[in-house]
Amino acid sequence: xxxxxVASRSADQRDSSRESRNGTPQLxxxxxxxxxxxxxDGRRPYAAIGKAVGLSEAAVRQRVQKLLDQGVMQIVxxxxxxxVGFRRQAMVGxxxxxxxxxxxxxxxxxxxxEYVVMTAGSFDILAExxxxxxxxxxxxxxxxxRALPGVRSTESFVYLKLKKQTYMxxxx
Amino acid sequence: xxxxxVASRSADQRDSSRESRNGTPQLxxxxxxxxxxxxxDGRRPYAAIGKAVGLSEAAVRQRVQKLLDQGVMQIVxxxxxxxVGFRRQAMVGxxxxxxxxxxxxxxxxxxxxEYVVMTAGSFDILAExxxxxxxxxxxxxxxxxRALPGVRSTESFVYLKLKKQTYMxxxx
DNA sequence: GGCCACTTCTGCGAAATCCGCAATCCACGC
DNA sequence: GCGTGGATTGCGGATTTCGCAGAAGTGGCC
Numbered sequence: 001x002x003x004x005x006v007a008s009r010s011a012d013q014r015d016s017s018r019e020s021r022n023g024t025p026q027l028x029x030x031x032x033x034x035x036x037x038x039x040x041d042g043r044r045p046y047a048a049i050g051k052a053v054g055l056s057e058a059a060v061r062q063r064v065q066k067l068l069d070q071g072v073m074q075i076v077x078x079x080x081x082x083x084v085g086f087r088r089q090a091m092v093g094x095x096x097x098x099x100x101x102x103x104x105x106x107x108x109x110x111x112x113x114e115y116v117v118m119t120a121g122s123f124d125i126l127a128e129x130x131x132x133x134x135x136x137x138x139x140x141x142x143x144x145x146r147a148l149p150g151v152r153s154t155e156s157f158v159y160l161k162l163k164k165q166t167y168m169x170x171x172x
Numbered sequence: 173x174x175x176x177x178v179a180s181r182s183a184d185q186r187d188s189s190r191e192s193r194n195g196t197p198q199l200x201x202x203x204x205x206x207x208x209x210x211x212x213d214g215r216r217p218y219a220a221i222g223k224a225v226g227l228s229e230a231a232v233r234q235r236v237q238k239l240l241d242q243g244v245m246q247i248v249x250x251x252x253x254x255x256v257g258f259r260r261q262a263m264v265g266x267x268x269x270x271x272x273x274x275x276x277x278x279x280x281x282x283x284x285x286e287y288v289v290m291t292a293g294s295f296d297i298l299a300e301x302x303x304x305x306x307x308x309x310x311x312x313x314x315x316x317x318r319a320l321p322g323v324r325s326t327e328s329f330v331y332l333k334l335k336k337q338t339y340m341x342x343x344x
Numbered sequence: 345g346g347c348c349a350c351t352t353c354t355g356c357g358a359a360a361t362c363c364g365c366a367a368t369c370c371a372c373g374c
Numbered sequence: 375g376c377g378t379g380g381a382t383t384g385c386g387g388a389t390t391t392c393g394c395a396g397a398a399g400t401g402g403c404c
Binding site: 027032035038039040041042043072073074075076077078079080083084085090091093104105107108111113114115116117118119120121122123126155156157158159160161162163164165166167168 | 199204207210211212213214215244245246247248249250251252255256257262263265273276277279280283285286287288289290291292293294295298327328329330331332333334335336337338339340
C-alpha cells in the first residue's frame with residue numbers, strides 16, 4: 001500500500017468536485033483514490049487514507065464527508081441476503097409503454113426492490129427483488145409490479161445462487 | 173435510535189453463529205441487528221451499536237470482526253459507477269449447456285464482472301458488466317463471455333440510468 | 345498588479361473511539 | 375460437581391475522530 005499520488009498537486013487536481021452538465025459531480029484523481037481506499041475497507045482510518053493519497057487527515061475527512069453528502073458514495077455493510085434470512089430473490093425484466101421513468105420511480109418506492117435500472121434491449125427496466133419467501137415474491141411481482149399503469153409484461157428470474165458481488169471499481 | 177433488543181438474552185440468542193447444512197453461518201437476532209446498524213452507516217462506532225443492540229462495545233467489535241472474517245458481510249464504499257468514470261454498464265443474460273456453474277466461476281474471475289448470479293427462467297446466468305466505454309463492453313461480451321465453452325447464447329441490456337441501489341435489508 | 349471572496353488544506357488540542365487482554369459468565373457434556 | 379469452550383465484560387493505553395483557526399491556492403474584478 002504505497003503512496004499512489006505524490007505528483008505536484010496543482011490546477012486540475014485541486015478542484016475536488018465541480019458540477020458537470022448532467023448534474024453529477026466531477027471527481028478528481030485524489031477523490032477517486034480516496035474512494036478506492038474505502039472500497040477496500042470502509043472503516044480505514046482517515047490518517048491511513050491520507051498517507052496513501054498524499055493528503056492530511058483533516059483534508060481526507062472533509063472530502064469523505066462531502067462525497068457522502070453529495071451522494072457520490074455511501075459507506076455501508078453489504079451481505080448476501082440469502083445468509084441474512086431473505087430466501088427468495090429475483091430479477092424482474094419489465095416491458096413498459098408510456099412514461100417508463102415514472103414506472104421506475106414507482107418501483108424505487110417499494111421496499112422489497114433493491115435495485116432499479118432503466119435499460120436498452122428487450123426489457124425497459126430491470127428490477128431486483130428481495131423477499132422473505134415465495135408468497136411474498138409472488139405478491140410483489142403479480143399484485144404490485146404488474147398492477148402499475150404502463151407495465152405491459154414482466155419476466156422473472158429467480159435467484160438460485162449468488163456467485164459474485166464486488167465493489168471494487170477502479171481497483172483493477 | 174432506541175435500544176431495540178433488551179430482552180433477557182439467553183439460549184438461542186447466545187450462539188452468534190453456527191454452521192447450518194449448506195455451509196452458511198446461522199445468524200442470531202443480535203448479529204442481524206448489528207448488520208442493520210452498519211447498513212445504515214458503515215462507520216458507526218462500536219459503542220453506539222452496542223447501545224442499540226444491548227451489548228458492550230468489545231462484544232460488538234468481536235462480532236463484527238467475526239462477521240467480516242466469515243465473509244457474511246463486508247463494509248465498503250459503494251458508488252454509482254457512472255459518476256466514477258465507468259461509462260458503460262450492462263446486464264448480460266446467458267443461456268448455457270453443460271456445467272453451468274463452471275461458466276459462472278469463469279465469469280467470477282473477470283474483473284469487469286461485478287455481479288454473477290445463477291437463475292431459474294429463460295436465462296441460466298445473469299452477469300453485470302462494468303466497462304470504461306463501448307469498445308471495452310463489446311470486447312468483454314463478444315470476445316470473452318461468448319467464447320466460454322458451454323455458452324449457447326447471450327442477451328445484453330445496456331444500462332441507461334441507475335435509479336435505485338440500496339443495502340437496507342432488514343431495515344424495513 | 346492588487347484586492348477580495350471563496351474553497352481547500354494544514355496543524356493541533358480535546359474528546360471519543362479503537363484495541364488488546366485478563367477476568368467473568370454461561371451452556372454443555374462427562 | 376467439575377472442566378471445557380465460546381461469548382461477554384471491564385478497563386487502561388494507543389489511536390482516531392472532531393472542531394476550529396489560520397494558511398495557502400484559485401478566480402474574478404477593477
